Amino acid sequence: MTDDRKPMIECRGVHKHYGDYHALRGIDLTIRAGEFFSLLGPSGCGKTTLLRTIAGFEDISEGAILIDQKHMEEVPANKRPTNMVFQSYAIFPHLTVAQNVAFGLRRDPRGKAEKAALVEEALAMVGLRGYGNRAAHALSGGQRQRVALARALILKPKVLLLDEPLSALDRKMREQMQVELIKLQRQVGITFVLVTHDQEEALVMSDRIAVMFEGEIAQLDGPEALYARPASRRVADFIGVMNFLPAHILGESDGVATVEAPGLGVVELPARQISRANPDDEGPTIGFRPETMTLVGPNQAHSQPRETNATIDEVVYYGDMTYYDLRLDGAAAIDGKAHTVRISMRNVFGRDVQEVGTRTRLAWSPGSLVLFR
Amino acid sequence: MAKGLDAQARQGYALIAPPFLYALLILAAPLLTILTYSFLTDGYLTVVRDFTWANYVQVWTDPIVRTVMLRSLTVSALVTLVTVLLAFPVAYYVSFMVRPEKKATWLFLITIPFWTSYLIRVFLWKVILGYNGVINSSLTGLGIIDEPLTFILYNVNSIVITLAHAYAPFAILPIFVALEKIDRSLLEAGRDLGESRAMTFWRVTLPLAMPGVLAAVLIVFIPTIGDYVTPELIGGGKIPMIANLIQVQMLALDNRPLGSALAVTAMAIVALVSIVFLLINRRFLKVRS
Incomplete structure (x- = not known):
């Protein structure tokens, strides 16, 4: 433009x-x-x-x-x-x-x-x-x-x-x-x-x-x-909030990478979601923004292709929105670390802020992930 | 609340009482004595307690007093001018050119002349400037001049040189402080808005340094007008200033009423000049906050 x-x-x-x-x-x-x-x-x-x-x-x-x-x-x-x-x-x-x-x-x-x-x-x-x-x-x-x-x-x-x-x-x-x-x-x-x-x-x-x-x-x-689309993990970290999870690259063909991340399972990411500038040398990392994933109730329907079970670890209330720190199920099994991620939810009248310790579901789409490698 | 303030005020008064009494004793009491003497009659070796204006009439009409008073004013004005003009570049250099961690050392070096007594410094100038002094003997020794220079001793020039040197730190320090307070981004703003370094100095640095310059003027002018040692030693006693005249009346001739009238008059003139400068300075200080 x-x-x-x-x-x-x-x-x-x-x-x-x-x-x-x-x-x-x-x-x-x-x-x-x-x-x-x-x-x-x-x-x-x-x-x-x-x-x-x-x-x-x-x-x-x-x-x-x-x-x-x-x-x-x-x-x-x-x-x-x-x-x-x-x-x-x-x-x-x-x-x-x-x-x-x-x-x-x-x-x-x-x-x-x-x-x-x-x-x-x-x-x-x-x-x-x-x-x-x-x-x-x-x-x-x-x-x-x-x-x-x-x-x-x-x-x-x-x-x-x-x-x-x-x-x-x-x-x-x-x-x-x-x-x-x-x-x-x-x-x-x-x-x-x-x-x-x-x-x-x-x-x-x-x-x-x-x-x-x-x-x-x-x-x-x-x-x-x-x-x-931050070019590197460092830029992503500096601009806004981004969650990082260590990634394991299973394979790559035609620019599409097959990646496993703790708690998220196996996902396929196209080239436009892959950032190759990763000078921090932290190893392959999956990143996503807090607002790209949503918490859904036990029987609540959603339109996202994937979901992950999680436990609420911490609740930070901001008035217009709430930050939830979550422990993803199965994340700890991979390398023994907790891997907490932060999710933001817009507060809506009639929907209660959830409490610490609640079991919950996280709905998400692979399209919101970025791979730094 | 009001009671609390009262207690606080009382505590405040109690705190300032000792220095206040001290100041009263050593400042106000002698001043009052001098003021009283100036209206009394001289009775040769004694002071007769008769009220009279005669001392002031004599002081204000005597052509010798007028000449000496004018000379004192001229010399201190010259000393002030020379001192401040020389002090400004030094203060500017230390403030703007010297690296921050070296500034303290520079200020320390500037105060070195204070390490020796004023009297000794004045005497040293006599050694430097004298007929067979350092300057003259070196210049004749080198064959640059045939006869010793005479314009550097026992005249107004030598008094100005000596006093300017003696009071230089007093002028450098207030100007330095004023320059230090100038936000350096103001100078960049001046440049950014299209002015050269020289014009930025003229339009930004100098106006903002004026409170320091005026303080320096006062600090140098007030003591030099009453200086007694330098005219005596460097001037060779041939070009007395007002302090020397007062000394003669008070001690040599034992005419305390006339000496006091001279002192009060000199003080009034200095006060008048100071008030003018303070008023000018208030204009410059008003913009600071």
Whole structure:
């Protein structure tokens, strides 16, 4: 869907060394114009370093970075067509809101009145109309962030870089800002590059996500593909919750693998459900998401092709849903380990949350399994 | 609740009482004495208890006093200017260029001049700057100059050099603290918004460092205007500042009322200048929170 758009940012074999520390290890990446792109990973994975090399705050040790088809290696930060929303927002405390927003307009040849109108327009865009004369230090966290957005967007950059912009906000505010940022991005059409360690935030906001571990991109995909078909066990573990069971590969022909997993029995998995990038060296593993399996009552009918008996080990109630930790029958017989798996069920009125120790049935389909090998 | 607060307040007063009394005794009492003396009549070797404005009239009309007062103001203004201008780059370097784990060492090194007595440091400057001092003898020895330089001793230049050196740490530290408080991402934001390093310094770093700079100005200006040792030793007694004049009146001529009037006047002028700076500083401090 987005493939026809021209590339806006290209990273070619980007390496970054800090002394002995190898922060970026050969990043190849193309971010397209108008895309909402996220760099996702745990702290220390190099996502912020990559963002800062794009902004020009860090030199790269090797490789090339192009923005809008122009090489950026020799271009200083203040001459790049990018603007940044900093994690701390970096609002100038000695200036008013309007002066903050107008900071980058000093060289703009337009007149005073015209600039003032631009500032007012930018403030209105982020929902801060009339805040211009406020002192910057008197703003709340959410307002500071809006000022930072207005200050960057008023310059109409080709790329807006956002460094964990929502991490300092409380949950409600964060969810609200996520939606606002998506809307804002659609409205202005600027390429957004977001750095975050929050997988939920990345899934909610992005067109595409690059998951990074240890200075490398582990997977680059859209949110749905990333969630449903993680390229490696590590990515699967990082994005949402996934259950892992050790798998025993019985045979493989025409790309279809016949696999036995404790508690699940023998299943046949087609090539699209097999991920061959399994650098963690944990041996073949079957993975599935908590919501892909359902608990069914003793006599309750279901439409799933397979079912497994299990005992409820733990119940975690979340209001809208409940997590059940289950011991699958027969799982322990294979290698003596308990192999608890976690299943999530949406809570429905009229259906009781089940109790610990209850014997239950688990209905599932082989189509929801992923094999990492 | 109110009762609890009262008890707390009482405890607070009890806690501050000893230092308060101490401050009253060593600060307020001498000040009041000086203030009283300045309105009394000089009776040659004694002080006559007759109220008079005569001391102030003399202080404010005597051309010698005016010259010395103006010189004191000029010298301390010069010292302040030189000290702060030299201190800023040092503070900037330590804050921005020195690695965090080395900063403590640098600050420690900056305070080294304090390890020797002020008097000895001043005297050392005399040795360095003197007619047959280190600078002159080396330069003549090397054949760079034929006659010793005279503009570096027994004049305002030498006083400024000595005082600027003596007060450098007092200026470096407050500026350093102000620079340390600046969030480094603000500087990146300045660059990100299209400004060069120099313009970012001008538009972001300098305004945010101003509280430190103004504190440095006050800390240097106030004590230097009343400095007594340096003009005496480095100035060779030929270019007295206001403190020297007070000393002469108080001790040599034993005219305590006139000396007191001089002291009160000098204090009033310093207070006035300080208030102006404090008001300016309040503008800069207001933005911090």
